[in-house]
Amino acid sequence: MTAPATNQRRSMVLLRPVPGTSPIHELWAGTKLIVVALIGVVLTVYPGWVPIGLVALLIVMTAWLAHIPRGVLPTVPRAVWLLLLLGAGTAALAGGTPFVGVGSAHVGLGGFLNFMQITVLSIVLLGLGGLVSWTTNVAEIAPAVATLGRPLRWLRIPIDEWAVTLALGLRAFPMLIDEYRVLFAARRLRPRPEPTTRRERSRRRRADIVDMLAAAVTVALRRGDEMGDAITARGGVGQIVASPARPGRADAMALLLVVAMCALSVWVEVYTPLATSKH
Structure with a gap:
């Protein structure tokens, strides 16, 4: 018997919830969208180390409460680490404050820290x-988007149609990824003569790209047709955004916690530099 491979690469797992239940799983989807929007705005306006650290701490605590296993994290390719090292080295050449004394020289770490x-x-x-x-x-995201965007209906904005489009895109994305993986695997397994010249290899590469694009478009159209038939059989697109789920007490507590964290981040970023500059 051969030993199982321990260095097998793990792909990114997205749009698929981790099995099980937890207080984080039971939160309303709209609450999670509001939290992401609030944190995104704060980090966009104040991208300092304190807000980043608080958000990272929140992510770690939430992952612990949700029982997220380490297996969902993808394997980072070596090329990404090399690019990060190259970028860090290039940014370090920019210098800037703060300066660190190395012997008789002063090295600026501003670019590296940025x-x-x-x-x-x-x-x-x-x-x-x-x-x-x-x-x-x-399936919970589209009803949450429709509920959060209900005030926009007064402006004659088709929020329900947008929510349906978002739901269909989120549902089709994992299926299309699986289909594309099957297509790539079948393409590799098909026996073909090896090209001998550079011109033949270039021509083979262009033909492979055209064939894969045509197959991908065909698969997407077939999946879209099947999804349309399934939606029609279940009562139309109105059923996609219809959901009785509403926020509860746990959602209010989660929002209060995130708002307090965002307020603390803004206070530190706004008032701490002013206080230090006065001294």
């Missing part, structure tokens, strides 16, 4: 989106 701040901010935002994906059923 690069690290942007990198950590990107990782935190990706983790926030992944956490919502791992704890929320795709």
